Amino acid sequence: MRCISLHLGERVHGANSAKCSSTLRYLEIVNPIHNRRLIVPILEGVGLIFGMHQKFHEHDAGTSHPERPERLSAVLSGIGEAHLGEAVEFFAPTPAPIDILYRVHDKAYVDALRRFCLMGGGRLDPDTSVSEASWDAAILAAGSGLDAIARLDRGEAESAFLAVRPPGHHAVIDRAMGFCLINNVAVAARALADRGERVLIVDFDAHHGNGTQDIFYSDPSVLYASFHQYPLYPGTGRASEVGKGEGLGRTINIPLPAGSTIGTYRAAIDQIISPEVELFSPTWVLISAGFDSHYIDPLTDLGLTSFDYRIFIDWLFSLVPTGKRIVFLEGGYDLDALRVSTAETLAAMVGEGFGFEKSSSEEADLKTIEAIRTARARSLEL
Numbered sequence: 331m332r333c334i335s336l337h338l339g340e341r342v343h344g345a346n347s348a349k350c351s352s353t354l355r356y357l358e359i360v361n362p363i364h365n366r367r368l369i370v371p372i373l374e375g376v377g378l379i380f381g382m383h384q385k386f387h388e389h390d391a392g393t394s395h396p397e398r399p400e401r402l403s404a405v406l407s408g409i410g411e412a413h414l415g416e417a418v419e420f421f422a423p424t425p426a427p428i429d430i431l432y433r434v435h436d437k438a439y440v441d442a443l444r445r446f447c448l449m450g451g452g453r454l455d456p457d458t459s460v461s462e463a464s465w466d467a468a469i470l471a472a473g474s475g476l477d478a479i480a481r482l483d484r485g486e487a488e489s490a491f492l493a494v495r496p497p498g499h500h501a502v503i504d505r506a507m508g509f510c511l512i513n514n515v516a517v518a519a520r521a522l523a524d525r526g527e528r529v530l531i532v533d534f535d536a537h538h539g540n541g542t543q544d545i546f547y548s549d550p551s552v553l554y555a556s557f558h559q560y561p562l563y564p565g566t567g568r569a570s571e572v573g574k575g576e577g578l579g580r581t582i583n584i585p586l587p588a589g590s591t592i593g594t595y596r597a598a599i600d601q602i603i604s605p606e607v608e609l610f611s612p613t614w615v616l617i618s619a620g621f622d623s624h625y626i627d628p629l630t631d632l633g634l635t636s637f638d639y640r641i642f643i644d645w646l647f648s649l650v651p652t653g654k655r656i657v658f659l660e661g662g663y664d665l666d667a668l669r670v671s672t673a674e675t676l677a678a679m680v681g682e683g684f685g686f687e688k689s690s691s692e693e694a695d696l697k698t699i700e701a702i703r704t705a706r707a708r709s710l711e712l
């Protein structure tokens with residue numbers, strides 16, 4: 331992405347969207363998949379708002395748990411390394427109103443989670459434990475998406491990155507799962523859909539976002555697309571899972587074998603996701619950014635590099651105007667990979683370079699893509 335400034339018909343190219351000083355600013359976006367140009371106005375304000383709260387550090391998932399507070403330190407180091415300066419403005423989120431949580435999760439589950447945390451916490455499932463501080467962290471993580479929407483609506487920035495703990499995409503309607511308590515991206519998507527927006531959620535975490543899928547499985551206002559390693563926890567996310575009822579076709583699953591690299595992701599985008607996104611015509615894009623799809627992550631075996639996350643940002647940010655894009659932190663358990671992946675993502679979000687690593691192999695596993703396309707088509711015809 332780059333910024334161009336317009337002066338009475340004169341077009342002057344600037345180096346970076348967030349640092350242009352002109353009062354009338356436009357963004358020229360080149361969609362890397364289709365090489366299509368799009369000119370959109372830039373709202374006044376900083377390039378990127380970054381949501382983080384001290385309470386996110388206080389959520390204790392248990393001794394030696396991979397989802398640990400040091401992950402946020404790695405993310406903060408990533409901001410420093412990206413050298414984004416005044417392009418980034420920090421904000422401290424406020425808790426999500428409880429009524430909005432009830433729009434996504436069962437009231438009984440939310441109330442029980444609150445009581446359980448406030449009584450000191452403990453183990454919720456084999457992977458998911460909470461401490462007393464976890465309730466505050468969870469409602470602040472969910473609230474960060476709502477705050478980001480309000481801030482972007484006011485024109486404070488072009489996009490938002492939310493460095494939240496606990497993550498959210500495994501949390502289903504009636505229970506916690508896989509390190510997740512409240513489904514943060516779903517809370518934001520629900521709020522947007524409730525006001526008539528068409529919301530695209532793209533999830534590139536190595537694990538399938540079963541919670542997000544379940545919450546919107548019958549909902550035509552949200553298009554959920556997930557790239558994930560398969561088979562892997564939680565075991566869902568087959569290509570044949572395509573949504574149901576009014577939501578039929580609004581779930582897109584791209585289950586990938588271990589070692590998959592960006593070439594295969596690109597083929598999936600081009601051949602499977604982009605045609606559906608074009609028909610859906612999203613008004614907002616929310617990204618479940620799980621950096622455990624990086625090749626050195628200790629829990630998974632996919633083959634992306636930190637540079638590859640830039641490709642997602644460039645593609646997804648080209649789909650909607652500025653001020654309508656939010657990135658939510660999900661997984662990512664190698665601290666170095668998390669640091670450089672965050673830096674690359676944030677730099678891409680404001681149109682800057684970073685480039686610690688090169689992209690992974692452009693070779694595409696077309697056999698896998700064809701099998702996914704066929705399985706999906708068969709399910710849609712049933």
Ligand SMILES: [Zn+2]
Pocket residue numbers: 535536537620622660661662
């Ligand atoms: Zn994950």
